[in-house]
Amino acid sequence: MLREPVSRLDSFIRRLEAQRACLEMAAELVGGLDGDVLELGLGNGRTYDHLRNLFPDRKVYVCERTIAAHPDCIPPAGLLFLGDMRETLPMARPRLSDRVALAHLDAGNGDTPAGKALAECLTPLIIPLLRLDGVLVSEPAVAADALSPLPLPPGIEAGRYNLYRRVNHQPLP
């Protein structure tokens, strides 16, 4: 039988499966690291709910512009940075600098120019919050000297979702 072409439904399911597999691998990778969890963008709250389940004993902070999530998936006010992330991420430094063990950035339509531009803008603001050896899970792909790409979970196609380790980058002398 001829295989049908890949539909948008197929692509969407693959992206969600990749997202979930990467979050779960990241949770294992940071299992031995102290630190908080940071969700960048709450959206409908689905991945926040998943992170809460993966990390019942850690604080899961959330950055979001305006809350539009399912009522069950709204973080406590004390763990919420409400507003434009370009402003709230710098404001989060006193609380979170070098304290985040796992950050998740889902720039919405990550594969679009707008999603990529947002991720490029936010990455330098996320890095100071990550502790050494902390993990960033991201769509789209991002690039920074302090981020070292990690292998993806088995079965996940390169680029569909992305995992990075925060490394100790020493600027060249």
Next chain:
Amino acid sequence: MLREPVSRLDSFIRRLEAQRACLEMAAELVGGLDGDVLELGLGNGRTYDHLRNLFPDRKVYVCERTIAAHPDCIPPAGLLFLGDMRETLPMARPRLSDRVALAHLDAGNGDTPAGKALAECLTPLIIPLLRLDGVLVSEPAVAADALSPLPLPPGIEAGRYNLYRRVNHQPLP
């Protein structure tokens, strides 16, 4: 290792996988039947795109109130019934009565009271369009004498998505 509780991300992935599996099983079930395909609700166009792929040689009609789909997933004007489905389904009868081999009803948040109420309201308007032995794929579950529940694809939990065969219902004398 203890299994984490089911998150909203888990549930959403399961629902989409069930939706896709049911659409594909329905496509096989109607393989030997002439007739058109009817998508009730376009949304972002993901399942419409999947149906187009599954049925390259059939007309895929779409009912939708207002178009908000991805530009690649907007049906040709001649296959679109634009407006409130409670009005457009009766208007579609001259063209589609007893001609639809597969209909798909995704009442959005099908498991909510609003989704169930919408599906209950639409079901009697969908049935006259289905040809005998045609298949309705639906979330939420619906009930009608002219619809006989079909077994779900392997691995799909009962009630997560639903399949029905249009049967020849003779009212009691």
